[in-house]
Amino acid sequence: MFPRKMHRVLSFAIKINRRNLNTTPTFLQKTKRPSYKEFEPLTRSGGTKCETALYTEAVELPVYPDLTIGFLGHGKMYQALAGGFLKANLIKPENLLASYINQEEDEIQEEDCVKINSNEEVVRQAQVVIIAVKPHVVESVIDQILPYVEEEHLIISVAAGWKTENLQSKFSPDTKVVCVAPNTPSLVGCGASVCSFGENVTDDDKVLVEKLFTTVGMFSTMPDKQLDIVTGLSGSGPAYAFIAMEALSDGAVRMGMPRDIATKLSAQMLMGAAKMVLETGKHPGELKDAVCSPGGTTIAAVHSLERNGFRATLMDAVEASTNKAKQLGAENGSSEKSN
Numbered sequence: 001m002f003p004r005k006m007h008r009v010l011s012f013a014i015k016i017n018r019r020n021l022n023t024t025p026t027f028l029q030k031t032k033r034p035s036y037k038e039f040e041p042l043t044r045s046g047g048t049k050c051e052t053a054l055y056t057e058a059v060e061l062p063v064y065p066d067l068t069i070g071f072l073g074h075g076k077m078y079q080a081l082a083g084g085f086l087k088a089n090l091i092k093p094e095n096l097l098a099s100y101i102n103q104e105e106d107e108i109q110e111e112d113c114v115k116i117n118s119n120e121e122v123v124r125q126a127q128v129v130i131i132a133v134k135p136h137v138v139e140s141v142i143d144q145i146l147p148y149v150e151e152e153h154l155i156i157s158v159a160a161g162w163k164t165e166n167l168q169s170k171f172s173p174d175t176k177v178v179c180v181a182p183n184t185p186s187l188v189g190c191g192a193s194v195c196s197f198g199e200n201v202t203d204d205d206k207v208l209v210e211k212l213f214t215t216v217g218m219f220s221t222m223p224d225k226q227l228d229i230v231t232g233l234s235g236s237g238p239a240y241a242f243i244a245m246e247a248l249s250d251g252a253v254r255m256g257m258p259r260d261i262a263t264k265l266s267a268q269m270l271m272g273a274a275k276m277v278l279e280t281g282k283h284p285g286e287l288k289d290a291v292c293s294p295g296g297t298t299i300a301a302v303h304s305l306e307r308n309g310f311r312a313t314l315m316d317a318v319e320a321s322t323n324k325a326k327q328l329g330a331e332n333g334s335s336e337k338s339n
């Protein structure tokens with residue numbers, strides 16, 4: 001029997017403080033869209049970095065009380081990023097806009113943003129526009145919004161395969177464009193986002209983008225040509241980790257452990273291992289060696305993993321996702337140079 005105390009400790013460890021998102025927002029009728037540069041953040045979103053996000057309450061006041069962010073697309077990536085922004089109290093729910101193109105108003109269940117049945121209207125009202133539709137839909141969405149994009153807009157694409165070079169080519173040469181490769185753990189403040197800035201993006205814009213994405217996890221910048229590899233590693237990576245968690249808990253269930261405890265244990269174990277790498281700065285191989293005592297249980301398991309091609313399987317997974325992102329990029333006009 002698994003000790004009750006341990007069960008309580010594990011349950012607490014993965015508990016995420018959910019903010020009540022049942023606020024019904026007021027539809028904003030703005031006559032003039034102010035530039036976000038007019039607004040200084042009220043306070044930093046302290047404690048929402050990856051290391052502590054799971055245990056930290058959202059800050060009391062919105063970090064950017066007047067910043068309006070518009071999402072084009074309201075799928076999984078919208079939920080992860082917008083949910084993360086709201087949980088961290090980065091912006092007000094009434095300043096979060098999302099286009100709901102293919103749904104009737106009464107089909108929409110969520111109450112956490114202003115829903116607008118038009119991409120153009122979202123762009124008209126937002127200062128920062130996040131394109132979060134499937135990669136092959138991006139171009140048609142850009143065609144729709146192009147007449148409404150002004151110089152002060154900051155256009156951020158999270159679509160796999162898209163680079164700043166081909167994104168810029170779809171807009172006016174003055175438009176400020178950013179490509180980000182994020183991931184879904186942004187929802188719990190533990191995302192990993194890598195961004196490439198277009199050449200018109202100012203220092204203020206860069207600070208804002210960094211604030212947005214550090215609010216939902218780790219943030220880094222890289223040149224365009226690295227973005228597909230980021231997609232292959234941290235963009236698709238949560239799926240690899242979820243499969244690993246499920247398989248590990250299957251193993252424990254097979255050995256006789258109850259499923260709920262097995263799932264929590266495998267999740268906590270992966271989170272703990274990840275924190276050790278990030279916090280100690282030690283090479284994962286060194287940390288692995290520390291778990292393997294001579295002739296012990298872990299080295300027996302490691303031998304089994306090596307015999308079954310565990311490393312090569314993971315390396316192949318990163319390669320497959322990277323190549324798919326490259327292919328998507330090529331289909332959307334990304335040049336060899338940016339790939």
Ligand SMILES: NC(=O)c1ccc[n+]([C@@H]2O[C@H](COP(=O)([O-])OP(=O)(O)OC[C@H]3O[C@@H](n4cnc5c(N)ncnc54)[C@H](OP(=O)(O)O)[C@@H]3O)[C@@H](O)[C@H]2O)c1
Binds near residue numbers: 074078099102160
């Ligand atoms: N999911 C991830 O883990 C992840 C990670 C990194 C990057 N990304 C990138 O994020 C982007 C979005 O992925 P996702 O997983 O969020 O996809 P998703 O769940 O399928 O969401 C796509 C959204 O776009 C909407 N949409 C479709 N056509 C539209 C149009 N013409 N105008 C406005 N909205 C439209 C869809 O609405 P309906 O459902 O009503 O059609 C849906 O809400 C992709 O480009 C992907 O490469 C995703």
